[in-house]
Every structure is written in structure tokens, then in C-alpha cells.
Amino acid sequence: MDILIKLSQFLLSLSLLIILHELGHFIPAKLFKTRVEKFYLFFDVKFSLFKKKIGDTVYGIGWLPLGGYVKISGMVDESMDTEQLASEPQPWEFRSKPAWQRLIIMLGGVTVNFILAFLIYIGMAYAYGEKYIATKDVNAGIWVQNPILEEAGLKTGDKILKVDGKEIVKFNSLPEAILMGNDIEIERAGVVEHVKLPVNFLGQITENKGAGFIGLRIPFIVSGFGENSINENILQVKDIVKSINGVDTPYFDMVAGVLESNKGQTVPMVVSRDGKDLTVDVKVNADGKLETYYAAALPFDNLEKLGLYKLSKEEYSLVEAIPAGLHMGKDRVMSYFGQLKKIVQPETGAYKGVGGFKAIYDIFPQFWSWQVFWSITAMLSIMLGVMNLLPIPALDGGHVIFLLYEMISGRKPSDKFLEKAQMVGFFILIGLLLFANGNDIYKAIFSK
Template identity: 45%
Template sequence: MHPYLIIAINFLMSLSLLIVLHELGHFIPARIFKTRVEKFYLFFDIKYSLFKKQIGETLYGIGWLPLGGYVKISGMIDESMDKEQMAQEPKEWEFRSKPAWQRLIIMLGGVVVNVVVGFIIYIGLIAYDGTNEANGTDYKYGFGFPETLEKIGFEQGDQILLLDKDTIAYAPSFNHKLIFRDIKTVTVLRNGQPVEITIPEDIGNRLFEAGVSTSLEARFPFKIDSVQAGTIAAEIGLKKDYKIISVANYPVEFNTDYTYAINHKVTDSIPFELVYQDSNGTEFIKTVDFNGERKTLGIYKYSTDKNYAKVERKQYTFSESITAGISQGYWTMHDYIVQFKYVFTKKGASQLGGFGTIAKLYPDTFDWAGFWATTAFISFILAIMNILPIPALDGGHVMFLLYEIITGRKPGDKFLERAQIIGIVILLSLMLYANGNDLFKAIFG
């Protein structure tokens, strides 16, 4: 089966599950408070349904447009914009007839369910499969650091020991923590001696603007494992077991040296020298020019030292997995919320993605651990995005309900209708922009 098809299947299965659970979060408290639910739909049924069945007061169905789902609750100003119903006298079973605190619980239900589902999945994954553990000294050759971190005191080969005096359970997550956490100091092991480095307050912004990956790259001595067809590497004759000696006069001993040279020593559209050895030790010099295209030779690497890293799988008892899963869920939400400060930048806006970007988070094989980990992450994203105080989202309804509870004054129906329309326009604009970014990247790279 083609990887893209597997991604699509994973994406639709996960999205369908999360949408149904989210809408159940609204449906169940609505029924508890004796509020009529007219429709319960997976996906949107604009003029057409793939499936529908009336059960009691509620029409259950599946729409043809997979952009979400909804429950239509009687007496509520929502995306259906049912003005005819709202023009009639309120009925006791309608949403608008219920006390504000009940309406608040109904509107918060979907977000609460998404948060709980995320925690449950993380707890289950950790109980079943554990987590990776490897501190800085478990990496024999240390790590390769981008130029941004070199400028504040890191050196190639440093081994991460402490973040603000605390150990780091999995050292490759170091960059992620610098970008999303408030780290003040980092202690590294350098030439057998601990060295403390002070971290600037704006390091997250610096790393984000520099396009630094959230994963820190471990160093290892390497040779070429394979070459992609139709690439520069294939054109100049690189083959399996060849060894790269230097790139643009920058010595290459480890894989991270190669990455560093390509990113920081090679200038777009300016030819550079590549020095390499074949499998017999004969040295060659080739002139390479990326011609303004993506800076890559097209090689895959393998480590000549299989013991360069010692990564262990930590197993948990069920009670331990509850604590660990809640912690992972908390930090996942924390880091996702923090990333909003990067979204509202020129670079962040250009990277905003839609359904294509989300789909790429899923594995391209039937890897169920990967599937559930991504589902948990998306569940948290749905919760956070839905609680944003934008009319037409759950958060918009919550905002107006809190205003009503605090002031004792209910916003007028006309105001809520206009706010709903504005919210829908905002959401459609964001959706068009995000998916437009995906389309642009797919076409132009």
C-alpha cells in the first residue's frame, strides 16, 4: 500500500474518532440537562449526507465534507444560523432556556473530552511501551550544535548534563526544551569537565528564526550508506562506503560536521569543493554547486561505530504510567500553547499549515504506537484550538457565557448572530490561508 494512502487512512481514522468524542462531550451534558439535540454529525452534510438515521429526537449522520463535525442543539446560535427557530418563543428543552452554568458545561464538554482522551492515550502508551531514556553522557561523541548555539557558548561535541540543575531524561530533546521552556542555564561536559552556559532569554526566538530543528543531533563517525538517484551525489559518483573528508574547506569527521558545513559553510549559488575518499582510501576533489536549489547532496549515512549511543527503554508500572502520562500530556499542551508566540511572526505565519501539515504528523506505515501518539497530540490541539475566544468556536461561546455569568446580562441574539458570522469568516480565512500554504509548499517546495 502506498505510504500516502496509509497516511490518509491514519488521518481519517484518527480525525473521525476525535470528532465523534468531541461532539459526545457536548451531546452527553446536553442530554443530562434535558436539552434537545437535533443532529449529531461526523463531517459536514452540506446539502448531502453519506449516511443518516433518526433515533428519537436526534438525527445521526455522516457528511461528505471531512472538515470537522457538529451537534445541532435546539435554541442555540451556532454555525447552522437557524434564525427561524430563534425567532420563536423559547421552549423548555432549548439551550437558551437553560441556566448559564448548564450552558457553560455543555459548551466546555467537547474540550474537556479532548483533554481527557489525550491524557488517557499517553498513559496507555507509556504503560504499554515505556519511554526512551538517554542522558548526555550516553552519547559517546556528544552532540552537534547549530551556529545559533555556538554563538552563546556551546561547542561541537558537548554532552548535555543539566538544565537548570536538573538532569535531562532524553538528551536529543534539548533543542525542543530550549525553544519551548524557560531554561536559564545549561551544564555540559566538555573535555571531561563540567561547563555552565548561561542561556539568553530570547534563545527560543533565535532558534525558531534560524529554522533549527527541535531535535538535537547526536554525533557519530560515518560513511555513505546509499545515494538517492538523480541527485548531486549520484551525479558526481558518490557510492556506498565512501567517506566525506571536507565540505567547503570545513573538516568533516562526524555526521554533524557534514550537516553544519552544508548549513553554515556553503553559500547559495556559489560553487564549493567536496573532498571524499572511495572505499579503497583514494581521495577525490569535486566542485559542487547547488544552483540556488535546496542544499542537499542526496546521501544517506550510517555510523561506523554502532555503540555511539546508549538508549534504554524505561518501563513503568501502571500507577507510574499515570503520573508519567499526565506529565507528558501537560508538557505537550504547555509547549503547544507556547508555540503561539512564534506563529505571530513573519516566519511563523509562513509555516502555518492546514490539513496537509496535520496529515504529515501521522506515520506512513501501520505503526499503532505512532498512530496513537499522534492522535493524542491532535486531541490536545483540538482542545486548545476550540477553546480560543473566537466566535463560532467553543471558546467564543464560553467567552459570552462567562460574560453573562459575571455581569448577569445576556448578550442579545442579534449580537450573537453577528459575532457568529464574524467568527465563521475568521475561521474560513485562516483555513484558506493555512491550506493555501500547504498547496504552495507542495508545488514549489
């Protein structure tokens, strides 16, 4: 059932983005009286799951969910249908239209992608507002969960002041800021220091098989027990560990060290249970473990209820949601361009984190949340828009480059040149597709 929910979100989001992107091409094409021969969700290699011709256009659903397309008459596109180009241009064909009209048609898809993303962010700001923990209120410092961060110089308990000279207001923005950053300004034991991240930091994080990155420091909260656990009849689910053998352990990251020094012993532990503190005698096995599961993260609301962190809340009227949503969208666009910049720099190793369809599928949770769904869909819409703007001939960006050249120089590239450019772009796209999905396969095999 969990997999079905995850898959449903993936397909719904992908379908929505594809249909709206292709509508961005379809609508201006129709407005400029350009014939659209096909409008397809997914690719119809050899056969279609559904198709129906209405007017001049065949609307259909293919069986291969790797994208979608509109086939516009008189345009050299990924279909490589060059037969129509052998005859004289017809008034309804793409190639017969003025360059400015063709430019609008080609930019329609990415325009819709960006508009959709900004509309989603505006809607989310209005419907959900924002709940966050301010970075300045994280007085206990961060919990460093990844050994690569420790090797780079960050330690649990460090207070993050700035990343690349910029104060990060919201704690949930910190992980991405650090991933994309170079210089981390911290406060450690009252002293301000700087941690310089290595150039290949992103590559190291990608290759590291350890889970986690950074998080809020939270208590050790029992969430379950291992099979035949030595403490199953002593501790209870939701017990909050406060001290072990007289040593205060207010945070999870402090527990392991205390247990390590009490291997194979039975020691007193103070836990909070149902709002009251009580002492129980727990057993520590020979490996320094309690044989319990623990909560690795808690919702912000729970953290506030426990008195650990102050939760900042912002609510927006419809009018206020517009600038708030636009600001969110702008930040995501700039962030994605920053990621692309890292990816094309081999020395960063960021290319190792590039993923394909499985990576996108994995983003979606195994539970249904409209807030999470729309947030992911907005992010994917921006990614789709930016990727389609890349100056690769088979993408919208490649067509735009040739059209801008035509408009500036007054000389239109020949159909033969466009055919060859399209073929080159097609092979580049196939290479990128194989690389991204090959990364998924590699990680699936070697990250076990």
C-alpha cells in the same frame, strides 16, 4: 501504498477526534434533555455521504473533512439557523436550560479532548514504556544540522547543559526545548558558555529551507549508491566509515571536511564491515563526494548496539503508568500553550510556521505504527482542545465566555447580540483557516 497508509492514519485520527469531541457536547445535552437535531462527522455542505434519523437526531457523514458538528436546538451556532429563535423558547431547547447546564454542554467537547489525550499517554506509558537517551550521556555533544543554529552560536560537539535554566533530561526533548527557548547553556571544550537565541529564531527556522535541526552524532554509514557511483564496487551498504586517509572520522559530521581536502584522489579508508575493520581504497570525486547515500539517523536500539550511546529504559505497571501518563500530558499541554504564546508575538516570527490540514497530514509517517499513531493523536487532541478554548465567539471558548458573563452578572446576552458575535467569530475563523492553509500552499510552492 505509502500515501494510502499516511492518508488512512490522518483520516482515522481526525475522525476519532471529531466524533469524541462532538460526543462531549452530545452526551451532556441528552442528559439535560436538550434536543440534538444533527450529529455529523465532517461537513454536509449541500449533501451527505450518509445520514439516518434516530429519534430526534439525524446522524450522518458529510463529504467535506474539515471537522464535524452537533446541531443543538435553540442554540446560536455556526449553522446561523435563527428561524427557531423567532418563536418562544421551548423546554427542550438549549436557550431554556439553566446557565450551568449550558456551560457543561459547551465545555464537554474540550473536556473529552483533554481526557482522551491523558488516557492515550497513560496507555502508551503502560504498553510501551519509555526508551530514551539521557542528555547527560551525550558525551560527544550535539550534531548541529541547521545553519540558523550555527548562526545563533551553537556548534557541533557542544554539550547542552540547560535551556532557560532548566536541565532537559531526555535528548529527544531537546529540539522542542531549544525551539521554544531563549538561553542555551552549553559546555564547549570544557568551558561553560551561554548562547542567546535571537527573538525571531522560530521565524528564521521556519523560513530556512535547509533540512534538519539538531541530532545525535553518528558515524557515516553507507545506505546506498548514486547512479554509476565511482565507489559502488568498493564499498558496501552498512559499511561504517572509521577513518579516511589516516584521519579518524568517528562521526558523520567529520567526513565532509576530510573528503574536501582529498578531492579527485584515491585514498585509503578504514571501514567496519560485518564487525571487522578492513581497509579499502575509495575514490573521491572532483566535488569531494563519495557518490554514496548515508543514514542520517538511526533508531535508539541500533545506536546502543553500536556502543555509541547508553539507552535508558523505563517500564510502568498499570498503576505506575497513571502518574507517568498524566505527567506526559501535562508537559504537552504546557508546551502547546507556550507555542501559542510565541505565535501571537509577531516579533518571534512563529506565525510563519502555522499550518493547516496539509501540515497535520504531513506529521503522519508513511509506515504504520500504532505507537506513533497514538502519540500524534494525543498531541492533536490537546491542540483541538486548546484551540477550542480560545475566546472566539464561533468556538466553544467564545460560548463559555458569554455564559460566564451571564452567571456572574445575572444578565443574559440577547439572541441578537449572540447572532452578531457568532458572525464575527465565523469571519475570524475563516480568516485563520485561510491563513493556516495559505501557509501550507506558500510553503509547497516556494520551498522547492
